[in-house]
Amino acid sequence: MFTAAWTASPQLPAEGFTPNWSREGFWRQSVRQVVRLTAGGGRLRVRLSNAYGTSAVRVAGATLGRTATGAAVEPGALRRLTFQGAAHTEIPARGQIVSDAAELAVAAGERVTVTLHFDAATGPATFHAQAFTASYRGEGDLVDHVRAEGFDAVTESWYFLSGVEVDAGRTDGIALFGDSVTDGFGSTPGTDRRWSDALAARTGRPVLNAGIGGNLLLNDSAWYGEKGVHRLRRDVLEQAGVDTLVVLHGLNDIGFSETDAQPTYKPAPVVEAEEVIAGHRELLRQARRRALRVIGCTLLPFGGSDHWGEHAAKVRHQVDAWTRCAGEYDAVVDLHRALAGPQDPDRLRASYDSGDHLHPNDEGYQVMAEAVAGLL
Incomplete structure (x- = not known):
């Protein structure tokens, strides 16, 4: 049984309190986001929200890994995410999706990194304005990169990512x-x-x-x-x-x-x-x-x-x-x-x-x- 270990409440794209990318959205870019879990387990899945999108958003690829420093991921701790067995998916307009479970042992208090690649224009992005932690953007498909190189833009918001669940059974x-x-x-x-x-x-x-x-x-x-x-x-x-x-x-x-x-x-x-x-x-x-x-x-x-x-x-x-x-x-x-x-x-x-x-x-x-x- 899966347990929610981290969430961020979705918001309508807006200028917000600080500069962010929600209004412009993403195209041919990868977004890397770091979150801190409050429960541990051996398998994880992520929840993606397009609650305020008026058209479907294509996710061309996604990974999840244990965070190293900044935009870097620990070598050997990066996992490809799938969605009903496929490496790519669409988040429906005004809807959400949940990934398949990925095998990765994590403890409560650890940080994990979720990377999403968008090869088609997303339009304005459902987001959470105030993350108080850095998220990163890079050009092209960077989902498999463990190093931070290429993620050359930084913001303090989360985009499309609304939850991480673990098989804690709690x-x-x-x-x-x-x-x-x-x-x-x-x-x-x-x-x-x-x-x-x-x-x-x-x-x-x-x-x-x-x-x-x-x-x-x-x-x-x-x-x-x-x-x-x-x-x-x-x-x-x-x-x-x-x-x-x-x-x-x-x-x-x-x-x-x-x-x-x-x-x-x-x-x-x-x-x-x-x-x-x-x-x-x-x-x-x-x-x-x-x-x-x-x-x-x-x-x-x-x-x-x-x-x-x-x-x-x-x-x-x-x-x-x-x-x-x-x-x-x-x-x-x-x-x-x-x-x-x-x-x-x-x-x-x-x-x-x-x-x-x-x-x-x-x-x-x-x-x-x-x-x-x-x-x-």
Whole structure:
């Protein structure tokens, strides 16, 4: 039985926060992507998503291997991927495919490299904007190359790759669902220091990161993905081996109306606590239909950030009070109190602040993981 060991939530092609290749897509190029697994096994398969493509995408060849350094793969640890026995495949428009299983022994915490060759124009690419780790592009067919030469362009997004599964036979996976805090914004790029990474290391359980930077619980966005109440099924409930959902969501719904720095989402609706709570109840309803244990998190302190204002402060307080006291979640982690500063509980503790007063740094993400681990 296969278990999801890594995922990235698909997004509509867009400019995003940093330069990426999603709008231009690929043609006669190879894309090499590195991911860190949270479960080990002897066989692996990959999941490719064309969720936002309007035509099929041809994959001319694909490999999977154990990562060496940068774009290099360990010699002797590169495997050809097949799809229903064929070396090439098509990802249908608005669909996804799963490769055949490849024999490669990996341990939890190891990184693997997936390389895809596109010999025909893909058009705009379904992607995940914020990877916080490097992906590489080279001209021509480089899928069998173990060396880094030829991969001369770098970005920090993932393209078409939405999951890696291993034959672990585990059913104790944890999915973290939320926005940029879950995605890992503020962590050190290239070091896998998101709170999902820290939680996997702390618990020894598979942990899936279903965060999207800028995501909203209640509204869709061109840059920030489908609203949380719609994407939960695809990004969490359909993943293999998950039995626990951890929800940290709603901060952007509350805070976007306070900031002038969101050019793709203006005017942002001014939401009330009752609307955010209704969104959480919809997540709970969907998750319980799949018999998941659901843990709710209070929102992190964000005083002093561009999301802060009088209305946001009021709504945040009301939503957190409901999360703590309503008894609707199976368990509650009070991340607000865990990360609050000693002098001002509405602000992140300085030692946990990445610098924008909104996102934690590596130390703050470790504290979040420890707080959740205590309830597992």
